[in-house]
Amino acid sequence: MLAEASPAKKQRIMGPSHQGNGLGSIQNKENYQKLQIERLQLPIYSARKRLLQEIQKLDTVIVIGETGSGKTTQIPQFLLESGMHRGKTIAITQPRRVAAITVSQRVAEEKKTAVGRLVGYCVRFEDMTSEATKIKYMTDGMLLREAILDPQLKRYSVVILDEAHERTIHTDVLFGVVKDCQKERRKKGIPPLKIIVMSATMDVDHFSRYFNNAPVLYLEGRQFPIQVYYACNPQSDYLFASLVTLFKIHKEAPKGHDILLFLTGQEEIESAVQSIKEISRDKEQEDLTLIVCPLYAALPSQAQLRVFQPTPKGARKVIVSTNIAETSVTIHGIRYVIDCGMVKAKVYNPNSGLDILKVVRVSKAQALQRTGRAGRESPGTCYRLYTESEYESLQTSTVPEILRCNLASVMLQLLALGISDIINFDFMDKPDTESIVSALDQLHLLGAVEKADNIQLTQLGKQMAAFPLDPRMSKTILAAKDYDCLEEVLSVVSLLSVESILVNPARKRAEAMAAQQKFMSSDGDHITLLNIYKSYKGVGGNKQWCQENFINNRNMKTAMDVRKQLREICQRLELPLKSCGQDMTCIRKCMTIGYFMNAAELQATGEFITLSTRKPVSIHPSSALFRCKPAYVIYNELVQTSKCYMRDLCLVDPDWLYAAAPNYFRRKKPANSN
Numbered sequence: 143m144l145a146e147a148s149p150a151k152k153q154r155i156m157g158p159s160h161q162g163n164g165l166g167s168i169q170n171k172e173n174y175q176k177l178q179i180e181r182l183q184l185p186i187y188s189a190r191k192r193l194l195q196e197i198q199k200l201d202t203v204i205v206i207g208e209t210g211s212g213k214t215t216q217i218p219q220f221l222l223e224s225g226m227h228r229g230k231t232i233a234i235t236q237p238r239r240v241a242a243i244t245v246s247q248r249v250a251e252e253k254k255t256a257v258g259r260l261v262g263y264c265v266r267f268e269d270m271t272s273e274a275t276k277i278k279y280m281t282d283g284m285l286l287r288e289a290i291l292d293p294q295l296k297r298y299s300v301v302i303l304d305e306a307h308e309r310t311i312h313t314d315v316l317f318g319v320v321k322d323c324q325k326e327r328r329k330k331g332i333p334p335l336k337i338i339v340m341s342a343t344m345d346v347d348h349f350s351r352y353f354n355n356a357p358v359l360y361l362e363g364r365q366f367p368i369q370v371y372y373a374c375n376p377q378s379d380y381l382f383a384s385l386v387t388l389f390k391i392h393k394e395a396p397k398g399h400d401i402l403l404f405l406t407g408q409e410e411i412e413s414a415v416q417s418i419k420e421i422s423r424d425k426e427q428e429d430l431t432l433i434v435c436p437l438y439a440a441l442p443s444q445a446q447l448r449v450f451q452p453t454p455k456g457a458r459k460v461i462v463s464t465n466i467a468e469t470s471v472t473i474h475g476i477r478y479v480i481d482c483g484m485v486k487a488k489v490y491n492p493n494s495g496l497d498i499l500k501v502v503r504v505s506k507a508q509a510l511q512r513t514g515r516a517g518r519e520s521p522g523t524c525y526r527l528y529t530e531s532e533y534e535s536l537q538t539s540t541v542p543e544i545l546r547c548n549l550a551s552v553m554l555q556l557l558a559l560g561i562s563d564i565i566n567f568d569f570m571d572k573p574d575t576e577s578i579v580s581a582l583d584q585l586h587l588l589g590a591v592e593k594a595d596n597i598q599l600t601q602l603g604k605q606m607a608a609f610p611l612d613p614r615m616s617k618t619i620l621a622a623k624d625y626d627c628l629e630e631v632l633s634v635v636s637l638l639s640v641e642s643i644l645v646n647p648a649r650k651r652a653e654a655m656a657a658q659q660k661f662m663s664s665d666g667d668h669i670t671l672l673n674i675y676k677s678y679k680g681v682g683g684n685k686q687w688c689q690e691n692f693i694n695n696r697n698m699k700t701a702m703d704v705r706k707q708l709r710e711i712c713q714r715l716e717l718p719l720k721s722c723g724q725d726m727t728c729i730r731k732c733m734t735i736g737y738f739m740n741a742a743e744l745q746a747t748g749e750f751i752t753l754s755t756r757k758p759v760s761i762h763p764s765s766a767l768f769r770c771k772p773a774y775v776i777y778n779e780l781v782q783t784s785k786c787y788m789r790d791l792c793l794v795d796p797d798w799l800y801a802a803a804p805n806y807f808r809r810k811k812p813a814n815s816n
């Protein structure tokens with residue numbers, strides 16, 4: 143099925159493959175020395191001196207280097223070792239939390255320190271840094287939040303925007319924010335901020351032009367060669383093709399060579415994991431067991447990090463991942479990558495105001511990043527499940543997220559940064575005016591902005607921006623202060639902010655459903671979550687209880703931590719932390735106040751349609767309301783699979799909807815409201 147084509151250039155293989163990865167932080171001397179030797183063998187090392195000379199001279203530089211050449215792990219260390227950080231912190235942004243965490247762990251090992259000291263990371267709801275931290279890996283969203291509190295980013299001397307080609311919404315806003323910060327610091331005589339923009343692939347002219355014609359430094363050489371194979375013919379079923387390819391590799395590849403398979407989303411991955419396990423049980427090679435691990439954003443952090451652990455002897459590891467393993471990460475043992483050629487991406491329709499996840503073709507840049515995961519510790523191989531001509535027809539780079547997503551959250555952050563003229567903000571690629579206006583309209587409906595000549599945050603909007611949450615969720619929290627149910631709403635929001643707390647193992651589905659039944663509320667998923675929270679607190683977070691009730695103990699603990707942090711923000715804002723006792727109605731009213739734009743109405747046909755755009759939608763099978771026919775519901779999100787499903791639902795009264803936003807519903811008044 144697969145034919146060899148255009149193997150990547152074979153270049154000098156540099157140094158032995160790396161053996162012991164690991165998440166431990168303080169390494170023994172031998173391991174430390176081994177890591178230092180590995181550092182010296184990275185292609186970037188020979189360019190160290192020149193690189194530092196250039197960075198010293200310039201305020202802004204763009205660095206392009208092959209995947210695995212050492213940009214992410216080494217450049218911050220070079221800057222630190224040369225003293226160019228001037229005693230301040232170096233920030234390195236990553237589009238994804240798993241990359242920020244694992245790269246900081248690697249660099250901490252290389253620096254022989256524990257994570258959180260000299261080297262640390264900061265991702266939403268998890269800050270592993272201290273006063274001593276000088277190299278700080280963080281998600282782009284976290285740096286943006288810091289900029290709200292300190293627009294001059296005074297604690298940093300260097301900001302490195304890594305994987306810039308990904309063009310996440312936060313990275314794009316950060317481009318404008320750090321550029322402006324650099325200018326302001328220069329104007330005010332504050333020590334300059336250096337900006338380094340990095341990637342393996344990007345439209346350098348576009349980036350350079352945007353960053354005031356910043357010079358581009360090209361790092362030569364790749365550490366290990368990667369052989370690329372394409373499919374001979376277009377594949378109608380990439381899932382089937384990926385399984386065939388995987389088992390072909392498993393049959394032929396030597397021991398110790400692990401496989402990374404890129405698919406698109408959680409459900410697809412879980413079903414592929416199941417199939418791989420079943421097939422491998424039938425075909426078990428006597429001396430080589432397959433260990434199959436899923437990897438996707440909704441997986442608990444600990445389960446995500448487990449895939450980075452070394453493969454036990456006598457086993458081959460297969461990781462089935464979404465694009466979260468696509469950039470920056472190094473997974474020990476991976477020699478083979480299988481790229482299905484598809485990715486799940488958010489697509490926004492400004493007419494409907496909805497973000498929907500859709501499966502689309504990857505870009506060439508994404509294909510290259512996926513390939514790059516194979517050659518990090520030794521030569522690798524990548525199987526692309528599409529033909530070479532299909533590859534040639536792919537878009538060069540991914541369409542920036544800012545051009546295809548709901549902008550409400552980011553507009554709120556820009557306004558909180560004091561940027562009111564959003565239409566004229568210095569975007570690298572400006573979203574169309576229609577999307578900006580629609581986002582501002584949503585914020586206006588939520589009461590976060592006043593629309594005068596000069597758009598400004600209201601008092602409520604300022605409070606909303608203090609929460610690291612979707613504006614609708616922040617509004618829900620702020621509504622709770624008027625209904626004396628802040629304690630309960632914080633519990634619900636915290637549980638909604640973490641990965642699923644319900645465990646539903648495929649083999650014990652019926653047992654899990656029976657155990658969870660007692661929590662289910664006919665008022666919907668939010669009250670169901672609250673019931674779980676109360677019971678969990680009632681048993682003091684007992685582990686055994688979690689097991690018996692198919693509740694994910696780790697995610698519950700994370701939710702408790704999130705709750706604590708949100709509660710602290712409420713205290714800072716001096717919101718009254720009151721409890722409503724047994725009255726669940728007020729909680730549902732608060733959800734309505736935040737999510738009135740996400741309302742759906744039952745039709746005579748038994749189908750639901752959204753009130754905003756009259757789009758047919760269904761209740762997700764995982765919902766407590768799945769078997770019910772409520773007249774009106776609000777939902778937290780829409781997911782498009784075979785149908786368009788509403789997830790996380792709450793039963794509401796049409797009068798509450800109308801009361802939440804009379805102006806909005808004057809246009810679309812629910813049929814049954816008074």
Ligand SMILES: Nc1ncnc2c1ncn2[C@@H]1O[C@H](COP(=O)(O)OP(=O)(O)OP(=O)(O)O)[C@@H](O)[C@H]1O
Nearest residue numbers: 163209210211212213214215216248342470472518
């Ligand atoms: N966690 C890790 N375990 C083992 N080796 C690692 C780890 N992280 C990095 N390395 C080694 O360091 C090399 C350089 O990694 P680094 O992330 O700095 O490269 P990069 O140029 O930023 O690549 P990319 O563009 O793919 O992010 C890897 O190829 C690998 O050999």
